[in-house]
Amino acid sequence: MNQPHEHLPHESAAAQAVMEAVDLAQSYEVSRGLMAKSATVKAVAGISFRLAPRSTLAIVGESGSGKSTLARMLTMIERPGSGSLRLDDVDVAEADARTLRRYRGEVQMVFQNPYGSLNPRQTVGKAIEEPLLVNTTLSATERRERALDMMKRVGLRPEHHGRYPHMFSGGQRQRIAIARALVLRPKILVLDEPVSALDVSVRAQVLNLLVELQESLGVAYVFVSHDLGVVRHMADEVLVMYLGRAVEHGPREAIFEAPKHPYTRALLSATPVADPEAKKDRIVLEGELPSPFNPPKGCPFNPRCPLVMDRCRVEMPPLEPKGSQLVACWAAQDTPGPTPMRRAADA
Numbered sequence: 001m002n003q004p005h006e007h008l009p010h011e012s013a014a015a016q017a018v019m020e021a022v023d024l025a026q027s028y029e030v031s032r033g034l035m036a037k038s039a040t041v042k043a044v045a046g047i048s049f050r051l052a053p054r055s056t057l058a059i060v061g062e063s064g065s066g067k068s069t070l071a072r073m074l075t076m077i078e079r080p081g082s083g084s085l086r087l088d089d090v091d092v093a094e095a096d097a098r099t100l101r102r103y104r105g106e107v108q109m110v111f112q113n114p115y116g117s118l119n120p121r122q123t124v125g126k127a128i129e130e131p132l133l134v135n136t137t138l139s140a141t142e143r144r145e146r147a148l149d150m151m152k153r154v155g156l157r158p159e160h161h162g163r164y165p166h167m168f169s170g171g172q173r174q175r176i177a178i179a180r181a182l183v184l185r186p187k188i189l190v191l192d193e194p195v196s197a198l199d200v201s202v203r204a205q206v207l208n209l210l211v212e213l214q215e216s217l218g219v220a221y222v223f224v225s226h227d228l229g230v231v232r233h234m235a236d237e238v239l240v241m242y243l244g245r246a247v248e249h250g251p252r253e254a255i256f257e258a259p260k261h262p263y264t265r266a267l268l269s270a271t272p273v274a275d276p277e278a279k280k281d282r283i284v285l286e287g288e289l290p291s292p293f294n295p296p297k298g299c300p301f302n303p304r305c306p307l308v309m310d311r312c313r314v315e316m317p318p319l320e321p322k323g324s325q326l327v328a329c330w331a332a333q334d335t336p337g338p339t340p341m342r343r344a345a346d347a
């Protein structure tokens with residue numbers, strides 16, 4: 001484990017957390033054909049964070065950076081390979097079946113594709129009531145009342161109760177999935193790319209709905225996205241992942257106003273901005289995410305980094321406080337502003 005238990009510089013030691021992850025990691029053995037030896041992929045290589053109640057932590061990175069694997073561990077769809085995961089001071093990483101059942105009621109997930117998560121032969125009402133049927137002793141009337149209440153909160157009408165998922169648009173279907181995930185009143189919702197499959201025109205509506213629901217229900221979100229632009233207005237904290245590791249983690253303002261890791265800056269460059277001045281500083285990310293079977297030596301970002309130095313090719317930078325965020329970069333400076341993006345060769 002090469003990442004220390006991270007605490008943001010602005011956090012007090014006693015800060016309350018509804019969820020706390022320490023050094024969560026997951027590796028997979030992957031067969032490479034009949035003749036070849038199997039290989040190990042480190043999908044997540046030590047992620048730590050504390051999630052404050054009613055807050056949103058965004059997990060951002062390219063496809064293959066380990067976001068979905070992390071989301072599956074946070075919801076205990078998959079047990080962590082190592083590390084601890086605490087909900088209200090109970091470590092669930094090694095929990096027995098009974099504790100796990102309770103945990104699953106408290107931490108729910110919304111997937112990218114609401115088609116896949118909804119049974120086409122089940123009415124919307126039954127889909128939303130199902131978690132209540134499985135996890136509570138409520139009567140049929142009470143379950144129906146709860147489902148109708150949650151449908152109203154997500155912007156669905158009572159007559160939608162008896163209809164089937166195929167009768168709804170993508171945005172409405174995601175509202176149904178959100179209602180189903182919230183009907184047990186979980187403390188935490190893990191949202192894995194919840195608007196990526198939706199038309200651009202309905203994305204903002206669903207994001208606004210999530211903000212409203214957080215305020216009215218007091219739920220905390222872990223919001224997984226490949227797009228920093230999507231989380232810009234709703235994240236309280238942002239954790240940027242690269243090849244299974246956290247490369248930068250901090251409050252939203254620090255990540256958007258003074259990003260320090262060159263990878264964060266490249267991701268920001270790829271998001272549309274209203275201010276054309278900001279484009280002057282555009283960083284185009286060259287090359288692809290390296291194979292997780294054979295990660296580069298030293299800093300995993302070094303083959304694509306405009307600031308690469310000799311040290312980066314041999315030594316992994318630790319995730320450490322720089323300004324008001326945590327950054328894993330030998331070139332990032334401990335100053336309030338962004339890391340200057342000149343090539344090392346120009347220095």
Ligand SMILES: Nc1ncnc2c1ncn2[C@@H]1O[C@H](COP(=O)(O)OP(=O)(O)OP(=O)(O)O)[C@@H](O)[C@H]1O
Binds near residue numbers: 029062063067068069
């Ligand atoms: N069950 C699995 N078996 C083998 N390898 C896996 C498994 N799940 C994920 N991986 C590998 O782990 C790495 C991280 O994958 P993951 O899906 O978590 O990334 P991601 O950032 O969520 O990407 P995407 O947005 O494409 O889902 C990838 O190299 C992937 O191939």
